[in-house]
Amino acid sequence: MTNRRDFLQTLAASGAILLPGHALAQGSPKQGGTLVMDILPEPPTLASYLSTSGPIGQVSAKFYDGLCEYDFNLKPVPSLATSWTMSGDGKTVTFKLRDGVKFHDGSPFSSADVQFTFMDVLKKFHPRGINTFRSLQAVDAPDPQTAVFHLDTPAPYMMMALSGYESPIVPKKLFAGTDIQNSKYANNPVGTGPFKFVEWQRGQYMRFDRNPDYWRPGQPHLDRIVARFIGDAQTRSAAMQTQEINYGGFGAIPYFDVGRLTKIPGIASTTRGYEMQSPIVELDFNTRVKPFDDVRVRRAISYAIDRKFVIDNIWFGFGKPATGPISSNFAPSGIYTSDVRNYNVPNGVEMANKLLDEAGYPRKGDGTRFEIVHDVTPYGDEWQRFGEYVKQALAKIGIKATIRYEDVPTWLRRIYTDYDFQLTSNWLQNLADPVIGIDREYSSWSIKKGTVFVNGTGWSSPETDKLMKDAAVEIDPKKRADLYHQFQKLVVDAVPLIWVFELQFVTVYDTRFKNLVVSPLGTYSPFNAVYVES
């Protein structure tokens, strides 16, 4: 007798259902109902094949499918692809595609769409796809149900970037031969997903109705999903309380309100469903300039930050201390290690003072060693409070910091184009694989003036460069994990930035709705299995 989990996985692989074990046990789904989501801010467009902007993904995953979805072990599971095989050298991946799938305009989905999407859209225009599919040379379509990916080097990370959120499959028929960047189907999308786009009233809402021809039989259960965009945090909380909205992911409900709201019967929260995002709260040094060109100074400041205080008092407990560049969310795949230099120690201030003395920055008569300007990343109130905390923590070790707060474009320009900063708070996501989320921040080839959210610290080393390059093409999971362990050790020693903590996003939802979070993609999931209890 197979156990329940195996049974479910078999079902999932056969495409009959796609639910992790715990989700199935919750009563029988009925058809009907409208889910109102709050999305923050309003998406600029619906062209998720051109932009990875978070709000777009929250809706686009409802109407675009990908080749795969992912389970909580961060393993790909079938979606438009029913199975796949990788050749021994890792350079050929063959996908078997689902039969009988139709786009929302009624046209059939086939391998030609896969070929077109990857070669002519994602590889050319997708902000991350340009990098993720860099070794993808060609996609063959020998028959309508087979797509063969040819790579010039093995690309194990590619298998992690095939969700409908990350790599949406678009219909070739409607895009081929047109200006992809200005397609008329950008904001009138035609996908294969469980919900069809109906209308977008700018500034108010988007409406998606049930796709009756969806390829998972009997799904989706909901009649409709509506996305709203309420700019004010207090109003969002109020609307959640009056059930005018039923779902808010990615911190749509401010952290300070989560505790209060979830005490109300009928409202709950979860931090699951962000395992493929893994944001890390950081303090980035400009390692090009004094005093942060000196590793001892960087280490000193890393020792001086009280991670637990920051998590508990500024982020209301939604986080856990970070040990290095790679999030502990990668523990299931073995890539993560905590066996690195530990800066999160009780006598941190003492260590910091000692290091600064050694580095040649003794306390002067007024008790200070030197002055810096601390930039605060302009993404909300928490960051301002975090800036104030950093100022106090630095004062304890004799560094006088002045806080500077600017708007998003000005800050981006300062950090990633002008390099005119000393120490800034920041947060970057690990995303689905280190090649996608880590290389951009630590490699020498990612020091690109004018490109945002890449290597802004200016730090790199030949050893870590090599480890990243080797790991990118290593198809043996164990060897690959080992390379990343070495990488983590070296980077944490050099501390080009401080990993403060792993930020947990929080989803607040109306408990009448079931199956809302069933995969590590959470809000970026298709919501085909969501139903409402009457």
Added chain:
Amino acid sequence: MSVARDRARYIGWRLAQAVPTLLLIVTLNFLLVHLAPGNAADVLAGEAGSATPQYMAVLRHEFGLDQPLYVQYLDYLRNVVSLDLGYSFREGMPVRDLIATRLGPTLLLMGTTIVLSIGLGVLLGLLAGTRPNSLRDNVISVFALVSYATPLFWVGLMLIVLFAIELRWLPTSGMVNIAAFYTGWAKVGDIARHLVLPAITLSLFYMALYVRLMRASVLEQRDMDYVVTARSKGLTERAITYRHVLRNASLPIVTMAGVQIGNLLGGSVVVETVFGWPGIGLLAYKALFARDLNLLLGVFFVAACLVILVNIVVDVIYTMLDPRIALR
């Protein structure tokens, strides 16, 4: 007859004057917004949370950011003159269409606010001014002062707490009930229900201004010679107030209203944010932080047109209220 002709000629003259004014505004706006550091490509890529140099180059080229500033300016001028306000790359829509969809809700909120605030303001100001230092005057003056001094967002949130959360009489936010998709009269009623709280919030503040202005104006007028004359003629206080004092005291109100239109566009950003009202203020606010300059300039342009138009209307209203003011 000749009054009508004069009026038409005057309006034509004022409209002609508006053209160089608008050009000046457009030029100044263009230079001003380009002073802001960072550009739309930075923001768009920043929102994406990841980017490659190739992607950034593609964006910059598409937005025309790789062109020299004077070329961008000439392009923009050509767009304005042809009344095509350009394209918002961020929103993937022509600016004209974007503004068109948002102008309706803004005008609805503005119109309701103007009617409510002027109507109530004039009435309360008159009640207060005709009996200065009485209990009635004191109550009204304190009410006006409190309304004026309370921050808009706080009033908005308190109204939401009371009427949406506690009493459940009205919705918290938005312009229509999203889950229902009403049509016909049901939709009109639905929009009206959504309009109540934002309109009251915004009106309270402006009403306070008009109350104080009207009260001062009435106090000034009631000691004028013409009032003494009217009183000696044996007119009742009521007739004096409504036929003579009210008309004369209204001139500053009209002036103020003309100036307020511009402010109202800006002031409604707060109310639009709190109540999720899909107006033009919010659009401009978002455009600023996204460095969506075409859109921002488009909103400025429409606002400038609106202010110029309203001021022409105000000047015409002057002559109706007081025939001694001639149109020239």
